[in-house]
Each structure stands twice: as structure tokens, then as C-alpha cells.
Amino acid sequence: MNIYDIATIDGDGIGPEVCQSAQTVLREACASRLRFxxxxxxxAHYAKTGSxxxxxxxxxxxxxxxxxxxxxxxxxxxxxxxxxxxxxxxxQLRFKLDLFxxxxxxxxYQGVQSPLSGWSAGQIDYVIVRENxxxxxxxxxxxxxxxxxxxxDTLVVTRKGVExxxxxxxxxxxxxxxxxxxxxxxxxxxDKANILRSYAFFRAVCDEVAQEYAxxxxxxxxxxxxxxxxxxxxxxxxxxVAENMFGDIISDLGAGTVGGLGIAASAELGExxxxxxxAHGSAPDIxxxxxxxxxxxxxxxxxxxxxxxxxxxxxxxxQAAARVERAVExxxxxxxxxxxxxxxxxxxxxxTRAVCQxxx
Ligand code: IPM
Ligand code: MN
Numbered sequence: 001m002n003i004y005d006i007a008t009i010d011g012d013g014i015g016p017e018v019c020q021s022a023q024t025v026l027r028e029a030c031a032s033r034l035r036f037x038x039x040x041x042x043x044a045h046y047a048k049t050g051s052x053x054x055x056x057x058x059x060x061x062x063x064x065x066x067x068x069x070x071x072x073x074x075x076x077x078x079x080x081x082x083x084x085x086x087x088x089x090x091x092q093l094r095f096k097l098d099l100f101x102x103x104x105x106x107x108x109y110q111g112v113q114s115p116l117s118g119w120s121a122g123q124i125d126y127v128i129v130r131e132n133x134x135x136x137x138x139x140x141x142x143x144x145x146x147x148x149x150x151x152x153d154t155l156v157v158t159r160k161g162v163e164x165x166x167x168x169x170x171x172x173x174x175x176x177x178x179x180x181x182x183x184x185x186x187x188x189x190x191d192k193a194n195i196l197r198s199y200a201f202f203r204a205v206c207d208e209v210a211q212e213y214a215x216x217x218x219x220x221x222x223x224x225x226x227x228x229x230x231x232x233x234x235x236x237x238x239x240x241v242a243e244n245m246f247g248d249i250i251s252d253l254g255a256g257t258v259g260g261l262g263i264a265a266s267a268e269l270g271e272x273x274x275x276x277x278x279a280h281g282s283a284p285d286i287x288x289x290x291x292x293x294x295x296x297x298x299x300x301x302x303x304x305x306x307x308x309x310x311x312x313x314x315x316x317x318x319q320a321a322a323r324v325e326r327a328v329e330x331x332x333x334x335x336x337x338x339x340x341x342x343x344x345x346x347x348x349x350x351x352t353r354a355v356c357q358x359x360x
Contacts (some may be wrong), residue, residue, distance in 0.1 A: 004317075005035050006309055007064035011042040012086055013282025014292035014348075015070025021294030021352040022068060022301040025327075028356040029320040030305065036068070043074040043282075052088045061093060062273065066304050069277035070297065074284055083140075086282060091140060094132050094273055099268040100161065101168045102132035104279055106234075106254035107299065109263070111332035112342055113277070116231060116257050123180050124258055126237035127172060130247025131165040131230035132268055134158055137244045139341060157198040157243065162205035168269075169241035170213040181235040188219040189243035190226050190250060202243055227253055255279060262292075262341035265299035267307060276304040286340075290347045293339030298355060299328060327358035 008023065023036050039057040046052040052072075061067045073086025092112035092230045093099065106128060108114050110121040135175035138156035153342040161327045166187075174183045191199035203220065210218045221229055223246045229236065230253055242250060261280035278296025284290055302324040310319030332335055337354040338344020346354075 002312055002314055003033060003035055004065040006066050006068050007060045008036050008038050008068045009041045011070040011072040011076050012044050012331055013071055013284040013287040015282055017348050018292055018294045018297040021348055022297040024352050025298050025355050026301045028359045029324050041089050043077040046085045047077055052085050053092045055284050066308060067275040070280035071253055073282045094268060097270050097273040098133060099270040099275055100133045101165055101269045102130035103267040104128040104251040105265055106258055108258045109329055109332045111335045113257040115255055123304030124234040125180050127239050128239045128247060128251045129169040129239060130251060131161060131244050134161045135244030151320060155198050157202050159205055162202050163209055166206040166209040166241055169239050170216050173216045173239045176238060179236055179238040184217050186217040186219050186238040188221050188237060188240045190221050190223050190240050190246055192223050195221060226250060230254055260341050262339055263295045265296050265303055267303040276300040281284040290349055291340050292348050293341050294348050294352055325357060327355045330358045
């Protein structure tokens with residue numbers, strides 16, 4: 001029976017408490033199948049040592065079956081160029097491990113009130129697949145700064161980069177049950193092909209890949225227009241694929257329509273590695289007070305179990321993933337332990353216990 005090595009990086013702010021919470025739930029779900037090993041990294045570590053991602057941490061992440069992360073970043077801890085140190089932890093892992101698909105489920109759970117009126121649980125259920133290794137982020141740390149007068153970053157779109165993220169999106173659509181509105185398996189390409197050649201190229205390569213998926217409907221939405229559609233017809237969407245920067249922006253908007261970043265899970269996947277973390281930040285203002293919501297990281301842990309289960313044909317893990325998701329759904333539906341970000345007063349530890357109780 002496989003034992004899976006999971007490298008964990010607690011990180012900064014609420015990172016340690018939400019990462020520990022997720023491990024408690026995952027142990028409850030999988031008993032001894034997961035071996036968690038903590039590794040240092042993040043802004044506070046940088047402040048102490050000068051390294052945001054130590055070599056031994058990176059080596060452990062590369063060797064592990066999966067990576068579970070809390071959060072990273074602290075205000076005021078920046079590089080000389082002004083960019084935040086904490087974010088560099090994520091970005092180094094993304095680029096060095098080539099985690100090209102950033103998978104961000106957007107789902108309205110029973111018991112959670114959407115700020116969009118008239119939508120109930122199950123009617124908003126789509127996944128944003130954000131290209132995670134190029135686009136406008138390819139320029140990070142490589143932009144031009146001329147005499148402090150002209151500073152530029154270049155948007156990079158490669159054929160390989162688009163092919164693989166588009167194929168990932170179509171394969172994901174094939175595994176889902178289609179959009180809530182009509183049950184149609186659908187991939188929506190989010191771009192600005194009407195304006196920029198790079199996005200026209202992004203769309204053209206997605207179109208080429210779409211030829212292989214006659215069973216999945218193709219849909220297009222400009223990045224500005226989709227922000228309106230995500231509010232007015234969220235049930236239309238099944239899978240949305242977008243360039244890195246657009247994906248970063250619309251995934252926060254999507255999370256906002258289903259309760260916020262406190263419930264926003266993410267799976268950052270490459271050919272050989274997976275990084276699982278809540279899509280939220282380190283929220284240093286509430287760190288250490290046991291009031292952060294662990295749900296985003298717990299749901300990211302469920303995504304990790306599902307990913308490991310599929311990769312290793314390990315049905316027990318796939319089943320455990322479903323049980324964790326159902327336990328979270330039950331806790332939310334019961335509304336006895338509502339996190340602060342969803343309008344309640346439940347403590348992180350209480351929510352963790354409630355999810356474990358549901359698992360039992
Ligand atoms: C995200 C975050 C990151 C990003 C930061 C933390 C590097 O906003 O994962 O959405 O900009 O992609
Ligand atoms: Mn973001």
C-alpha cells in the first residue's frame with residue numbers, strides 16, 4: 001500500500017494554522033497513507049536567513065509526491081526592486097517545477113451565501129484553469145527598467161504553453177458533468193484576442209486543441225466581458241482557460257461570487273509535481289488568533305488526494321478526497337461552525353474538529 005510523502009511549507013501569517021488544520025483533516029481521512037514533512041520557506045524565513053525558498057526545501061518539494069502549502073508573504077518584506085518576497089516562494093516553485101496548470105474550482109456550497117442574488121448551491125460550479133508559467137508572469141524579474149524612466153514587462157505566449165494548458169482544460173471538461181445551466185461540457189477561452197496578437201495566438205492554439213474534443217463545446221469571452229458574465233450567468237461556465245495574469249484576476253472574482261478567498265482552493269499541477277494551497281494570502285492581521293478559515297486549504301488537500309489517487313490509481317485516496325469534500329459540505333450546510341469570512345464566529349480549530357467529526 002503506497003505511503004505518500006507530502007512536503008509541507010507552513011509559510012507566513014495564517015499559513016501555519018491553516019496548513020496544520022489541513023494535515024489534521026487529511027490524517028483523519030487517510031490514516032497512515034500520508035507522511036507529512038515540514039520544510040522552511042516564506043517571507044519570515046527570508047528575513048531571518050536571506051532565503052525565501054532554501055535549497056533543501058526546494059529539493060524536498062521536487063522529491064515529494066506532493067506539496068501542501070499554507071500561505072506566504074508579509075507586508076514590508078520586499079526585494080530591492082519593490083516586489084514582495086513572499087510571492088517569490090510560489091513563483092519559484094511554479095517556474096522551477098513547471099506547474100503549468102493552476103486549477104481553481106469556483107463552487108457555491110450549501111450554507112454559503114453568494115453576493116450574487118438568486119443563485120443557490122450547485123448553480124455555480126466551474127473551474128478556472130490558469131496558465132501558470134508564462135504570460136505576463138514570464139517577465140517577472142526580467143522586465144526592462146531604463147534609467148528609472150521606462151519600465152516594461154513583456155507578455156509571453158508559447159505554443160507549447162498554450163497547447164498543454166488547453167489540453168488540460170479539455171480533459172478536465174471531459175471528466176466533469178458540464179455546466180449547471182445546461183449540462184454542456186464547455187471550455188471557455190478567456191483572452192483579448194480582439195486587441196493583442198499574443199492573445200489571438202492563445203485563442204488560435206486553443207482552437208487547434210479543440211479539434212480533438214468534438215464532445216466539448218468551445219466558447220470565447222474577452223477578459224473584460226467575462227467579468228460581467230461571471231456575475232450575470234455564472235451557471236453557464238464549466239471550465240474557463242486563461243493566460244496567467246487574466247487567470248489571476250478572474251479567479252479572485254470567481255471566488256468572490258461563491259464566498260471569498262477563504263473557501264478558494266487551488267491545485268498547481270505540472271507533469272510530475274503538484275502544489276496545493278488555498279488561493280488566499282497570508283492575512284497577517286489575523287495570524288495566530290485561531291480565527292482564519294482552514295476551508296480553502298482543507299479543500300486544496302482534497303484536490304491533492306484526488307490528484308494522487310488518479311496519478312497512482314489509488315482508489316482509496318480518490319474516495320478519501322470525496323469524503324473530505326463531503327465533510328466540508330456537511331459542515332457548511334449545517335451552519336454550526338461558520339468561519340469568520342463567511343459571516344460566522346467559528347474558530348479555525350473548531351472548524352477543523354467539525355470536519356474531522358464529519359469524516360468519522
Ligand atoms: C495567486 C497569488 C499569486 C499570483 C501571488 C501570491 C504570487 O495572487 O496565487 O493568485 O500573483 O499568482
Ligand atoms: Mn491572485
